[in-house]
Amino acid sequence: MIQNWDSVIAACNAQQVLNFYAPSTTTKGAGTFFNYWGTTWTYGAGVTPSTGAGQTFNKDSVGAIRFTAPPSGEKLYLGKWFMSSSVASSFFLYDFLWGNSGLVGNSLTLQAINSVALPTRASNGEGVQLWVNFYQGTDNAAPSITIKYTNSEGVANRTATATIPATNPVVGQAFPVLLQAGDKGVQSIQSFQMATVTPSAGDIGLMLVKQVSEMSLQQANVAESRDPIALLLPQIDENAAISIMQMCTTTVSGIQQGTFRLLAG
Secondary structure, eight states: OOSSSHHHHHHHTOOOOEEEOOOOOOOOOTTOOGGGGGSSSSTOOOOOOOTTOEOOOTSSTTTTTTOOOOTTTTOOOOOOOOEEEESSSSEEEEEEEEBBBBBBSSOOOOEOOOOOOGGGGGTSSOOOOEEEEEOOOSSSOOOEEEEEEEETHHHHHOOOOOOOOOSEEEEEEOEOOOSSTTTTTTEEEEEEEEEESSSOOOOEEEEEEEEEEEEOOTTOOEEEEEOOHHHTOOETTTTEEEEEEEEEEEEEEEOEEEEEEEEOO
């Protein structure tokens, strides 16, 4: 475990250097999120999750940033994040715990999910965020949705509601869903239901993720870097499926490139 500067220095001498590059792609526009999981980037396009109960992900899943697990008895930390973008934007790293697909927007019928158990790194679900992701866009409407889930305290039948933040969502568009007041996380998801329908079915999925870190690039084509102090040395589970989410400022993602440096100790 990294506990002092001596251990930081020792970890730096055995760091993992993980480079990444992602080409520009179409996004929905300013103020919307774009999910890199399905993008063909350095680590390949992430697989579309299973339908229904979905599936869990880990560091060996296609689309996740590939790294080597730390030596036995040691932990892994994000020690540096260096990045440039051709479009000024904000980004965050997340651990993709669970996801599904195959939900449709053109039906008012309750769509059962009953998600498979989360991986052990999710612990009791505290801090686990709920997101919606579009694997195929829907048309026109920006309807409301209702999701039933079990919270991190094991209380079932909790209700999360949200309105899709833009009409005609595009592939890769994502948005976070606020949990019921007082809830701190999610253990499982039971169902999904549209309040109003969209003209086409699309392919909608839910995601359960844990945020790892964040980066804001104020200027296009000007690289920025975050050191261990600025990052607060966030721990990365040795099985984490790490990917990137972008808060967009325009209708293209821009070209992204940079480096993550992982420290073990």
